[in-house]
Amino acid sequence: MSPLDCSRDHPDPLPDALSPLALDRQRIVHSAAFRRLMHKTQVFVALEDDHFRTRMTHTLEMAHLARCLAERLGLNVDLAEVVALAHDLGHPPFGHAGEQALSACLKDHGGFEHNAHTLRIVEELEHPYPQFRGLNLTRVVRSCLAKHRTPYDRPGAHPLQDGRPPPPEGFVVGLADRVSFGLHDLQDGLYAGLLDAAKLNELEVWRRAYDGPADARAAWRSHLRPTIDRILAQLMADVAVEMHEGGYPVVQLARDAEARLAELDTFLFRDLYRHERLVRADADAKRVVTALCDAYVADPRRLPARYAARVADLGVHRVVTDYLAGMTDRYCLQAYARLSGAAPDARVATQADGVDA
Secondary structure, three states, rough: OOOOOOOOOOOOOOOOOHHHHHHHHHHHHHHHHHHHHOOEOOOOOOOOOOOOOOOHHHHHHHHHHHHHHHHOOOOOOOHHHHHHHHHHOOOOOHHHHHHHHHHHOOOOOOOOOHHHHHHHHHHHHHHOOOOOOOOOHHHHHHHHHHHHEEEEEOOOHHHHHHOOOOHHHHHHOOOOOOHHHHHHOOOOHHHHOOHHHHHHOOOOHOOOOOOOOHHHHHHHHHHHHHHHHHHHHHHHEEEEEOOOOOOOOOEOOHHHHHHHHHHHHHHHHHHHHHOOEEEEHHHHHHHHHHHHHHHHHHHHHHHOHHHHHHHHHHHHHHHHHHHHHHHOHHHHHHHHHHHOOOOOHHHHHHHHOOOOO
């Protein structure tokens, strides 16, 4: 395989402190955007219950799986982990509902796509070093982020989208993302009572791994974690690096395993993501994000002073996008409460104003 392009756009103040990918990892996990993932929605609103996944716990679970897959396939485990840790930095509050609302609000001004915003964060918005803006990540990491694709990810245009595929570690991250959210959304959906355990036996991916009593309705809680572990092991065993007809390596599931995972995707989309409770929560989230976007665009003086000062140079829609996408769920709700005249919680109201992005 070709050597990794670990060049950076700017001369770095710490060129030899760590290996290139270790330095990238350090900068990602120390970033403000990474910390805020702790209070951003995965599927269930982050304020709803401490037991459900947040965007942070999804990222950590997915990064571990990406590392394990890369190790099994003899690929660069550090690259897979670093890209995985960064892949969702650009998600706005309230998950895909927040993204859809932002995209609709900005449809005449470039829209919004969280993968593109991830790159804006690591290349521009985070700026802990006076020598340059951004985190000065290696080119190979940024290239993988620019080319990250899953059924829910279609990255926006970026100079690093050069028509060539990512290295195989980039494919590993896409697969790990899809497997991780499928399995942990299944788990969270069951614990939330939104999924019917009696339907689990409809899924071949479940039947192959489950070894508890025949009636899963009575036994799924005590057998769920072992079953998930076996599903992961079975899927990992069916992953391989294959040469594409274009002459580049692709990481993918065997056809049978892909069919099992696709069946799980369909089940979750039908029974969980379209559940009345989640549809209602998504509608509420879109209403909040849309109201804030409209209000800030109409009157940029509502923005914090350091954001309002950027409007003359960047334009109001770009600044409003940066501000809204950086919000956590709870800060977004506080901003909406202030907009509608409710008394804000000062402990939360200062959070997003104190850090960049």
